[in-house]
Amino acid sequence: MTRKQRRLTMIGAAGVTLALALGLVLWAMSDTIVFFRAPSQVASEGVEPGVRFRLGGLVEAGSVERHGDQVTTFAVGDGGGIVPVRYQGLLPDLFREGQGVVAEGRLDAEGLFVADTVLARHDENYMPREVADALKENGLWQHDGPAVRPAAARDLPSTTPTQ
Incomplete structure (x- = not known):
C-alpha cells in the first residue's frame, strides 16, 4: 500500500467512525427531544x-x-x-x-x-x-406594541429627587 492509499484509508475510517458516533448520539437523544x-x-x-x-x-x-x-x-x-x-x-x-x-x-x-x-x-x-x-x-x-407600564404604576408619584 502506498503512502497516499494509507492516508485515504485513515481519513475514510475516521469519517465512518465520526458518522457512527453521531448516529448513536442522535439515536440516544431521540427519546428526549420534545x-x-x-x-x-x-x-x-x-x-x-x-x-x-x-x-x-x-x-x-x-x-x-x-x-x-x-x-x-x-x-x-x-x-x-x-x-x-x-x-x-x-x-x-x-x-x-x-x-x-x-x-x-x-x-x-x-x-x-x-x-x-x-x-x-x-x-x-x-x-x-x-x-x-x-x-x-x-x-x-x-401584545405587538411596546411594553406599557400598568396604569397603577403610571399614577404613582415619581421617586426621583427634584432640585
Whole structure:
C-alpha cells in the first residue's frame, strides 16, 4: 500500500467512525427531544397517543376544575382548537384563565393531554415564541406594541429627587 492509499484509508475510517458516533448520539437523544405544538396543530395533524410534546396556548375561560389546592383539568386553546389537559400537582402561582401556558406531556387514547409539567409565563410581557406565533396566526395575540407600564404604576408619584 502506498503512502497516499494509507492516508485515504485513515481519513475514510475516521469519517465512518465520526458518522457512527453521531448516529448513536442522535439515536440516544431521540427519546428526549420534545416538539412544540399548538392546539390547532394537535387537532389538524392528528398526533399519535403516547407521543411526548409541549402544548402551548391560552388557558380557556371557565375550563379550570379545582379539587382542593390542586387543579386536575383545564383546557388550552389558541383560537383554532382546544385541547383538554389533565394535571396532577400544584400549578405555578401565575397560572389562571386567559393566560399563556405551556404544558409538557402526552396524549392518551381518548385525546386528553396528560401533562407532567406546566409552565406559566413569568411576567406581563413574556410568552414563549412558539405560543405567540400560534396565537398571532389565529388573530388572538394582543401584545405587538411596546411594553406599557400598568396604569397603577403610571399614577404613582415619581421617586426621583427634584432640585
